[in-house]
Amino acid sequence: MKPLWTLLRPLLAAIAAFSFAINLLFLVPAFFSLQVFDRVISTNSGETLLVLLLGTGVALLILLLLDYVRTRLQGVLGALLDEQLSPPVVHAVVERAARSPAGASRIDGIRDVAALRGMFSAGALIALFDAPWVMVYVAVIWLFHPWLGLGALASTLVMVVLAWLNDRLSRRPLENLQKEGRRATQYVENSLRNAEILQALGMTGRLLARWRALQDQIAATQRSVGRSTVAFTALSRSARQAIQILMLALGAWLALTQQASPGIMIATSILLGKALQPVEQLVGNWRLLVEARAAYGRLAALSQEFARDEPRLALPTPEGRLVADGVSFRPPGVEAASLSAISFQLAPGEALAIVGPSAAGKSTLARLLTGVWSPSAGRVRLDGADLTQWPREALGPHIGYVPQDVELFEGTVAENIARLGPVDADLVVQAAQRANAHEMILGLAQGYDTPLGEHGMRLSPGQRQRVALARALYGSPRLVVLDEPNSNLDGAGEAALAQAMGGLRAAGVSTVVVTHRPSLIAHVDKIMVLAAGRIQQFGPAAEVRMDMQRQAQAMVDRKAA
Numbered sequence: 001m002k003p004l005w006t007l008l009r010p011l012l013a014a015i016a017a018f019s020f021a022i023n024l025l026f027l028v029p030a031f032f033s034l035q036v037f038d039r040v041i042s043t044n045s046g047e048t049l050l051v052l053l054l055g056t057g058v059a060l061l062i063l064l065l066l067d068y069v070r071t072r073l074q075g076v077l078g079a080l081l082d083e084q085l086s087p088p089v090v091h092a093v094v095e096r097a098a099r100s101p102a103g104a105s106r107i108d109g110i111r112d113v114a115a116l117r118g119m120f121s122a123g124a125l126i127a128l129f130d131a132p133w134v135m136v137y138v139a140v141i142w143l144f145h146p147w148l149g150l151g152a153l154a155s156t157l158v159m160v161v162l163a164w165l166n167d168r169l170s171r172r173p174l175e176n177l178q179k180e181g182r183r184a185t186q187y188v189e190n191s192l193r194n195a196e197i198l199q200a201l202g203m204t205g206r207l208l209a210r211w212r213a214l215q216d217q218i219a220a221t222q223r224s225v226g227r228s229t230v231a232f233t234a235l236s237r238s239a240r241q242a243i244q245i246l247m248l249a250l251g252a253w254l255a256l257t258q259q260a261s262p263g264i265m266i267a268t269s270i271l272l273g274k275a276l277q278p279v280e281q282l283v284g285n286w287r288l289l290v291e292a293r294a295a296y297g298r299l300a301a302l303s304q305e306f307a308r309d310e311p312r313l314a315l316p317t318p319e320g321r322l323v324a325d326g327v328s329f330r331p332p333g334v335e336a337a338s339l340s341a342i343s344f345q346l347a348p349g350e351a352l353a354i355v356g357p358s359a360a361g362k363s364t365l366a367r368l369l370t371g372v373w374s375p376s377a378g379r380v381r382l383d384g385a386d387l388t389q390w391p392r393e394a395l396g397p398h399i400g401y402v403p404q405d406v407e408l409f410e411g412t413v414a415e416n417i418a419r420l421g422p423v424d425a426d427l428v429v430q431a432a433q434r435a436n437a438h439e440m441i442l443g444l445a446q447g448y449d450t451p452l453g454e455h456g457m458r459l460s461p462g463q464r465q466r467v468a469l470a471r472a473l474y475g476s477p478r479l480v481v482l483d484e485p486n487s488n489l490d491g492a493g494e495a496a497l498a499q500a501m502g503g504l505r506a507a508g509v510s511t512v513v514v515t516h517r518p519s520l521i522a523h524v525d526k527i528m529v530l531a532a533g534r535i536q537q538f539g540p541a542a543e544v545r546m547d548m549q550r551q552a553q554a555m556v557d558r559k560a561a
Contacts, residue, residue, distance in 0.1 A: 037263030078121035119292030400472030436496035
């Protein structure tokens with residue numbers, strides 16, 4: 001966040017300078033009223049009035065221009081903050097979501113950027129810059145008359161106490177309201193991913209009941225916060241009006257007792273109104289300020305995960321030599337490790353099948369081999385370099401990955417295969433041909449230009465899996481990791497997958513495939529059997545298959561006996 005503040009500081013300093021000049025010019029109307037009542041009316045001088053009007057007109061024109069420029073600077077400040085903060089926040093949010101064992105997508109950081117930008121672009125920022133001028137206006141009023149100065153000081157203290165009480169009483173409820181709101185939104189977003197189940201099993205009513213319970217909690221907190229906010233806003237407005245009336249009465253009394261002039265009475269009323277305005281604005285915008293402060297705190301914590309812009313030596317294109325050295329993984333908040341002491345090696349062009357019962361850690365190992373997750377212990381190396389040494393943008397083109405739950409993005413088939421980058425028609429078609437999905441894609445309504453819709457829902461699960469395989473083979477990946485790539489494929493699709501794996505081996509691409517089906521095991525060089533997060537067997541495919549067959553036969557014999 002420090003580079004961001006370094007970038008924003010000149011703009012904030014400019015806004016502060018404009019605020020200084022604007023607040024000085026706000027003294028002009030008060031002094032104009034003072035001169036009109038004390039000189040123009042008493043002397044009946046039209047020439048003096050004309051000169052005062054011309055001078056005040058010029059001052060107000062300058063005030064208009066400065067206020068316009070200051071407002072535009074606010075917009076530039078908000079846009080610059082969004083431009084500089086959004087990219088690292090999105091990267092950090094994506095990385096955090098990818099590391100989450102639950103795979104939950106969180107967009108709180110993006111919302112926090114919007115909240116912070118809203119604060120910088122709103123009137124609350126101007127009120128913060130104008131607030132120190134309260135004492136300047138009070139000092140000028142004091143120069144008019146000490147009694148008026150004491151009254152202005154007491155008035156300011158009343159408004160400040162109201163703002164302080166508003167902060168004390170509303171800070172925690174507002175923070176709770178934000179948390180409950182995010183929780184309800186995330187609950188609905190996560191539930192809608194299972195809309196098909198909700199509809200098929202008649203669970204929508206129960207989902208609605210749970211969501212209503214969350215909404216009732218939010219509504220209760222919102223009513224409490226709303227009552228407090230509205231009460232303090234109304235109280236501050238009423239207090240400001242009452243204070244101005246009392247100060248006007250005090251000025252009138254001083255004028256009646258010949259201790260002050262009528263011009264001082266009017267000028268004091270104008271200055272006091274300007275002095276109390278930023279305090280009233282702060283009270284009115286307090287919710288926005290509290291939300292921005294909480295958002296900044298979360299972004300400051302998230303910034304610890306921002307990618308460092310430290311220059312790194314560009315590593316050569318890998319050949320695909322994969323080494324796992326004592327890799328272990330323990331999910332956050334879980335005592336038991338999902339994987340323990342996993343070690344193996346793959347030479348370029350070798351294919352490895354990972355098999356085992358459910359919850360054996362196969363998908364976890366696949367994520368570790370692609371660098372999506374980082375091991376709790378041990379290292380995963382590609383051509384001798386730890387995956388953590390590779391920037392993701394540099395490593396991505398060398399990795400092909402098909403996750404167990406295939407996700408496609410809104411866009412065309414070609415854009416998804418091209419990994420959302422510029423569409424190179426030759427590379428897209430080449431990747432589809434390597435995945436043996438070219439004919440299937442040509443059979444779609446618009447071929448490669450077929451829009452997939454949200455999450456690729458316009459394709460069948462098997463078609464999505466084949467497009468995901470083409471995406472994994474786009475470019476020239478040297479390591480391809482496939483997690484249950486045939487779970488939704490029919491016979492033709494499985495044959496196409498087996499042929500694609502054979503092509504990868506022939507091209508010298510290292511391949512790791514997680515599978516439960518024996519059809520793919522015939523196309524690998526090595527087999528690893530995982531159970532309870534540990535390697536039970538590992539070796540050449542033929543030897544491991546024979547051991548598995550012997551174990552299966554022995555189990556059948558025991559049951560028969």
